[in-house]
Amino acid sequence: MILKKHSYIFLLTGLLAGNALHAGPGDQFLQALKHSKATIVMANGQPAPATVQVTRAWNGEYCTARIVNTGSKPVRIHEVILAQAGKVLPANTPFYAEGFQMLTQTSGTLEKPQVLGNYTDNGHYRMPQPAGYLAVYNLLRLYPAGEPQLLLGFTSCRRFAGKFYLNADTIKVVMDLENLSLAPGNAFQLEEWALLKGMDGNALLNKFASRINHHHPRLAFKQPPTGWCSWYCFGPRVTAQNIYDNLDYIKANIPALRYIQIDDGYQPHMGDWLSAGKSFGGNIQPVLKAIRNKGFEPAIWVAPFICDSNSTVYKKHPDWLVKDANGKPLRSDLVTFGGWRLKPWYVLDGTNPAVQAHLEQLFRTMRKQWGCTYFKLDANFWGAIHGGYFYDKQATRVEAYRRGMKAILKGAGDAFILGCNHPLWPSLGLIHGSRSSMDIKRQWSTFERSGRENLYRAWQNGRLWWNDPDCLLLTGNMPDNEFRFHTALIFSTGGMVLSGDDLTTISPERLNVLRKAVPPTAQAAAFEEGKFEIGRLSTPKGKYLVLLNWDSTAQTITAKLDHPCEILDHWTGKSLGKFLGAYTAELQGHDGRVLELKE
Template identity: 35%
Template sequence: MSPLITLQCHAEIAIANHNLLVKQRGDEVSFSYSGLSNDPISSRYTLFSLDGYIEPDALLYGDGFQMGCQTLGTLSNLRSIGNYPDNSSLLRVYSSAEPQRFYNHLLICDSLGYTLIGFTSCHRFAGFFEISKRPGGHRITAYIDGEESSPRDWSTYELESVVILKSADFNEVYQQYVEHIHRHHPPRESQSLPPPTGWSSLQSQSEGFDSELLLKNLAIQYQQHSQLDYVLIDQGYQAVLGDWCEGIQPFVEKLREIVEPIKQAGKKPALWLTPFTVAPGSALFIEHPDWLIHDEQGAPLRADKVTWAGLDGKPCYVLDMTHEEVQDHLYELIACLSQELGIELFKLDGMYWGAMKGQRRDDGITSIEAYRIGLGVINQAANGAHLLLSRAPLWPSLGLADGMRVTDDVIRDTRQFEQNALATFLRSWQNGKLWHIDPDRLVLTSLPNQGCERRFYDFHRTVLLASGGVLFSGDPLDDMTPFAVDSIKRLIIRHVDSQQSASFSSMTLQHATLELTPTNDLHCLFNYHQTARDLVLTANHPVDWYDFWTGEKLNSITTQAFEVTLESGLSARAIVTVE
């Protein structure tokens, strides 16, 4: 019979086997391996199970292994949020034939409140949960992906930690979760500082990269958008992914002619980079095939053999971060860019591939450990530069990132605006606690090949108003509409007033509130293709009510309650109180 442990919240878990040593601390259990066998630890290694009953109408939310995957819905009607589910034929983190996985944490909202089951650490193994039926109820099982590694090859027998929390309050259960995570992955100093604001060259220049156009936008940013601090040299400047590996010094000199004018204009240079991927045919690939993750036959492992081919759709290879020469190379690259060139923010893209499975030089190091080694090297070399991760494995990045993209790429499209809103709001509890969330660029000006109606731009800007976090404009500054210009100015004011995300009261994600200042409360209201409806907003005492975006006063006399109409379809309102 499996050993049983009763947690402080009265949840009773059944430990999977006698090879697991368990330490309990309140509602948290920490696992280590104590078995004598050297049998490989499987990719579905069970830690414990929890029996119970999940109501048919209970709302479930679970994260994905990587940025582009989230799951939301009832047990009988789960849907994927994001364009890149972990079990898709593209990523293949696990097979679509296997049960649905909820990585990192699982949140259940039912008639009794909220139950959160979550991994509080991710040092060596990815953790996930599965739900199965049992007579009279359901079983939630916690697993780690042991990657078929052998215990005697490990440097430690410690596994990971999990917590089970219960609360009647949506925000409280996440606050408790954050506190448990911080015991294993302390918050970074950057979380006490304002998140970055700036302008990105990506999608601001319809196709490709044009340095002259970037410098033209820089002049406008200097003159008209002084509070946008960073200029991000985004994807598109490189010939092929990994071309910076053809020689570090020539790469630095190539960028200097773009970076120096940015610094002279009083702006902070930021650079897009994919640190772990290598393009076929690049000098690094040809000269150092031993630096790459290999297949079982000893040949460099092309990514599309086991997962998504690469960011640009073309197959890539991946650096083996257990190799000391690779660590030295990566350190030199980042150190030159940060210390010699003066890059103050790195947008590190394609981070998912850094955790790709395969044969590495050190057999005892898992893909998660190898990823964290690589990210640790970048941290050491970055000289305090802000590290903004994109397309990243989430929990493997804990404690090592300043910012985290939490949505798929934004495009000027209603479906993507709605999807990114849900993705952002479901991860907004992480903002300023695990990292600054990045809801991707603010895009409010149509391009010749991409655009939508203004009311949908209004929805998009209100999403970024509610979310807070990293704020980068992705519009061409030399062709912005007055609507877009005014929106940026008001969003900057919001970021100055408060760096926090607005808080939703429930998983419906329809009404978020935020204390902007001691005398101003912000209400953000969202409609996701529902019918038009009226909502009553309340204050602690009589106040005036204003439209945040237009500045229009909406009431005639101060009142403690105010009714607002939300239009049908995809729509949003932003209301601010004034004492």
């Protein structure tokens, strides 16, 4: 059902003056949010006492809030509804929203949301949401028909997680207080959020990113890394010989792949990161040393916040772990997804000073003694697990994660830190790189799905961190057109480029493509609104067009040209001719192109 505009909203909020009645639903929605009252939701479900109050302060397009307890008793607060608006935007309004953890993204319309990934906050990670609403996090973009775009987003995440509750009728701006106790005379300072509008979506995202950088300065790393990863060719059964063979090939054929990353599988148990399993003969250090001696950078996979019940960490240090209601180590599968291997996992408590010391020393050992200069941190979501009890009773799960990450950064020194399967906004300012999609696979459905995930987040690249669109795959039995789509899409993200192939099996033609893919542009292409079909990119090295055909049938795609130019195929260098005004390409189904524009 499409809901009509209701002028009574303006009567209720005192906005009858001027031409407010002629504003579209987008403006009405913004005004309704700004002038709605905040609501405190208590942990016991009872109304908040009059002694507990929320004050909001607007600084232009940015809002902060504070909760004060002026009473004589402590109160436990579940969440605060900072603003809400209902019966304003049509139910068929398109939107895009982020998740709490990186594997959740949602698009569609308010009445028919569409999950982009396979692993949702609510369905997979079992994060609660209220009946009748979809909970999304961090960023909500709305596209009212024929009006400026709207961007609602949290610009800080130091202590609390910000989210939005959506349904076809209502949108709520919410701060999760995790049932924390607010003592008499004390206050909670909440996170800032933004309310932006404009016709240019890229400009809105630029403004939003700048404000995030104000609160969370970006953890700088000069260029997006390039390298090779063992996971997508050898998985958890990787051997030292697999590494040596690819290392020799890379040195001889494509030395621009600087980081040689050993993925999950080297360790005997989750949590025992300084040990090695049978694949490495109980000692991974000779492999890392060989990488260094060949002139490359050793990189390694670590899941720092988890352990399994057979690990030394679990057996010797149960006091380090997040607890359940009975004071026992919390089995993660009782409150969320239990893990993908050697499960159920248990969680190291980042609020515990002993855990912080452990993490700092672990990464200092790997950096100084093992020589690792790149850490792929996986399963970071569990560091911000819900449903548990922390050593610091007044800490939120955001704080638990951020304290643990700060200890990791201390130990890792100048090494590159990549966040994977991580809580997205709690990682702001604490990682150099961020995985921006689910795991890649050599199949079209994954190329398509992970491709959309990456493009929706391409704005973050170079602003919040370097995006990791996951590995570039160039071997296998997929048709050439689908590989062309995949390579064009990875190019368009401008982020990190890691090969995921056993390069000893790559063809000379595909090797040439890999050579052209590094170094990455470090800038994401800007796609025209509505469809990820025509992307444009201007770098100091040149100008590019990226064309993507998502359909299964052949399509004709026409891109306008600002100036007369010669167009070259980026991968082969072949000239396609000189063009004026527009360029038209015939693309097969599931095909892609990267074109250089020579003016």
